[in-house]
Amino acid sequence: xxxxxxxxxxxxxxxxxxxxxxxxxxxxxxxxxxKKYARALDENIYLYRLSTSDNSLSNIIxxxxxxxFVEILSDNVDNYKVNYNGIIGYIKKExxxxxxxxxxxxxxxxxxxxxxxxxxxxxxxxxxxxxxxxITTLYSGETNLQFIGRVFSEEVIDFGGTTWYYVSYNxxxxxxxxxxxxxxxxxxxxxxxxxxxVENEFVTTNPLNNTNSIVIMLILxxxxxxxxFILYYPRKHKHISASNTSHEIERx
Numbered sequence: 001x002x003x004x005x006x007x008x009x010x011x012x013x014x015x016x017x018x019x020x021x022x023x024x025x026x027x028x029x030x031x032x033x034x035k036k037y038a039r040a041l042d043e044n045i046y047l048y049r050l051s052t053s054d055n056s057l058s059n060i061i062x063x064x065x066x067x068x069f070v071e072i073l074s075d076n077v078d079n080y081k082v083n084y085n086g087i088i089g090y091i092k093k094e095x096x097x098x099x100x101x102x103x104x105x106x107x108x109x110x111x112x113x114x115x116x117x118x119x120x121x122x123x124x125x126x127x128x129x130x131x132x133x134x135i136t137t138l139y140s141g142e143t144n145l146q147f148i149g150r151v152f153s154e155e156v157i158d159f160g161g162t163t164w165y166y167v168s169y170n171x172x173x174x175x176x177x178x179x180x181x182x183x184x185x186x187x188x189x190x191x192x193x194x195x196x197x198v199e200n201e202f203v204t205t206n207p208l209n210n211t212n213s214i215v216i217m218l219i220l221x222x223x224x225x226x227x228x229f230i231l232y233y234p235r236k237h238k239h240i241s242a243s244n245t246s247h248e249i250e251r252x
Contacts, residue, residue, distance in 0.1 A: 108187050
């Protein structure tokens with residue numbers, strides 16, 4: 001009897017440890033799959049190549065369009081490492097506001113560009129590079145361009161402005177001067193509602209408010225609960241009376 005009791009206690013301890021492990025695992029799984037976003041509320045918020053305060057053109061990838069979002073990949077002292085429209089870079093913390101929900105349209109989408117005359121797709125937004133920065137040639141009428149962002153740089157044509165478009169073309173990313181663009185779809189402000197969060201709140205968000213976390217914990221808890229049920233489910237025992245026992249003995 002004492003042996004079975006000790007085994008039950010030992011098994012109970014193991015189950016409790018497993019339950020604790022399951023809880024910690026569910027927290028890890030929830031937070032590992034939770035994306036965090038921040039919103040650009042002003043004009044001309046820059047996405048940088050390096051995590052420095054260098055504002056030189058060589059360190060600027062493009063502008064993060066006002067009212068759109070960046071996905072926060074890591075939190076540094078003065079900046080965030082982020083994903084913006086498929087581009088990994090850095091953004092100053094002071095330029096964005098973290099939000100508690102996941103936006104449905106984080107980046108500008110369905111922006112259609114059409115090339116108006118033959119031009120070059122360049123790795124930097126300038127025609128005065130000391131080494132060739134030409135990636136490929138774009139021909140008039142080309143529309144297979146995915147808009148990523150804009151940047152202000154060199155004025156290639158007199159009175160043509162300083163806007164360059166950062167685009168993706170056949171797997172290559174580069175810049176096209178705006179005067180070679182025949183047309184571009186309007187970039188409307190993102191009107192979706194978001195909820196601003198206080199600093200570090202997104203780190204301590206309760207995962208029990210997340211439906212996915214509840215499902216994960218249930219899946220992890222069920223095996224442990226089944227073990228406890230099997231161990232402590234009351235069983236019916238057969239009682240043999242002393243008289244019956246004595247009669248059995250007399251038979252032999």
